[in-house]
Amino acid sequence: MNRVSADGVIDVAAERRRTLGAALSHHFNSAGAALPSSDVLAAVVDHLRLEELLGGYEAAALVKDATEAAYSACAALVGAQPEEIALFDSASTALRVLLDAVRPAPGTRLVAARSTYVSHALHLMTLVRERGSELVVVPTDDARRVDLGALTDVLADGRPSIVTVAHVPTSSGLDEPVADIGRIARAAGATYLLDATQTVGHLRVDVDEIGCDALVTTGRKFLRGPRGTAFAYIRRSFAERLLPTAPDVRGSRWSSGDDWEVLPGARRFETWEASVAARLGLGRAVTEVLERGIDATAAFLCGLAGTVRARLAEVPGIVPADPADARSGIVTFTVDGVPAADVVRRLAERNVRVVAVPAAHGQWDLGDRGIASVVRASVHVYNDHGDVDALVRAVAEVAKEGVR
Ligand SMILES: Cc1ncc(COP(=O)(O)O)c(C=O)c1O
Structure with missing residues (x-):
């Protein structure tokens, strides 16, 4: 269409x-x-009807291709590969899982934009209180965007740092210079997490242009997907360096009495249990953005x-x-x-x-x-x-x- x-x-x-x-x-x-849209709603409700008739596992098996297509659609929208996409129930969950997987060592510097969303800011402050991380909230320029000179100065000593920015915040129509921030973070060897919750489906978001290691977004906002859906892009090389802090049967295989293997790619961070109906709705919503x-x-x-x-x-x-x-x-x-x-x-x-x-x-x-x-x-x-x-x-x- x-x-x-x-x-x-x-x-x-x-x-x-x-x-x-x-x-x-x-x-x-x-x-x-x-x-x-009505089609998004139909994708969700049709699958719930299928679960009513077949049972949840049997219904999921029947729509496996459509579920995989949701990963491909999410990847296409942000310029990634399908294996770099993981589905979550919220952007906050995705950010929490990823930040925990980085396992900031004591003394790691968390470099946050003023645009940071409440739940993520509280997580950062918890790491400071409980794990000895250092938090730097980057000063802003006259338009209240990240001051790129100040960011460069903060990162200049090359200490292990995680830069985290909300592309567009919850609290204003401001948009951060995310690609410039990416260049600065890369030059300093810092990890770059981008909260694109308010921008995927709204503004053009290309992970290679931005240069982030990971990006999270939610389904229900500008994507017009169902509630309880979200996805993350996790750069392949970044995902391979990280292990989930709480491996789940979905992303890991328990191989012996005392060992397990972790799946390749972004799905190592997923959990087994999820609403297949909601994910199909998300896939439909993302496809509508691509079509539009x-x-x-x-x-x-x-x-x-x-x-x-x-x-x-x-x-x-x-x-x-x-x-x-x-x-x-x-x-x-x-x-x-x-x-x-x-x-x-x-x-x-x-x-x-x-x-x-x-x-x-x-x-x-x-x-x-x-x-x-x-x-x-x-x-x-x-x-x-x-x-x-x-x-x-x-x-x-x-x-x-x-x-x-
Ligand atoms: C900028 C930003 N980041 C993150 C979130 C959290 O998203 P979620 O509710 O899916 O966890 C929000 C929600 O309003 C947001 O505006």
Whole structure:
């Protein structure tokens, strides 16, 4: 099915027709959990029906090819090989498993961007408290992106370091210079873990251009997959150097009373138990991105978010919270005098769906900027100009009413 018209422009009307939820609310929460397409839902439900009739193991055997195709689709989307892909239940699980597998020795330097997501930041701080790692949060430049000069300086002594960055954070429309960071990390011999949870399916992500050792992303956000799905890219040479800290029957073979062998490739980090239905849904969702085209998707999302940003900036009482040159489908702002959670509730009363992101989800970003919470509106290919009008109108009404 061709989802891209001849000039590469997204066919929003067609996307809305295959997205039942698009007609039910003005949904601006793809950075939380996007609306899935009807085909994604069908892939999940059809498999659950098969499990009902055959049993879980028998049903899984029947769809083995489709499950393998999901790995290939994930690999194609990020420029990797299928054996470099591992499936997980969340991006946080994937990051935790990988960071643990690196087994940072005492004194290892963890070099984190200010854009780091809460769960990963807490893991890093736990390593500092319990295993004697050192944590450096890299300073930012004027646009609040990683300061590349500062990063180079931090890594200059060549000490064992793990660089970790969120491509686009949960807390703003900022995008990090991930390929520049990759060049600097490689030159310094540092391990580079990329959290691309907010960007796969949203912006072009090519692991070779970026030069990361591993990348994680989740299914339910810009990929529009089912909840409880995620995947990681683990560079072949990197995977082969790492062993899971808790080998599972899926990724290892218990070969004798006191020994086991670990599978080659990324799947050594997987667990046996998983929702096959959800994985098939993820495979369908990733295939839809490939069919639609990531460049057309990225251009549409960044363009529409740019429109939202520009229109909101003209509303009295709105304070934009993104970098001035933001290039993503995520828009953040605050409303003078009205807490973000109240704004979200009052927009929901008007059938406009956004979320509040509190500083507790990004202390090194929002906390550092002294912002208690932002309102986040994130677009997808099913958002049309009627949605944007409804969002801007509702925000203007709430700003005008002020505190209730
Ligand atoms: C930048 C970023 N990284 C990681 C995560 C965590 O993803 P998951 O909930 O799949 O673990 C999120 C979730 O919002 C995120 O925004």
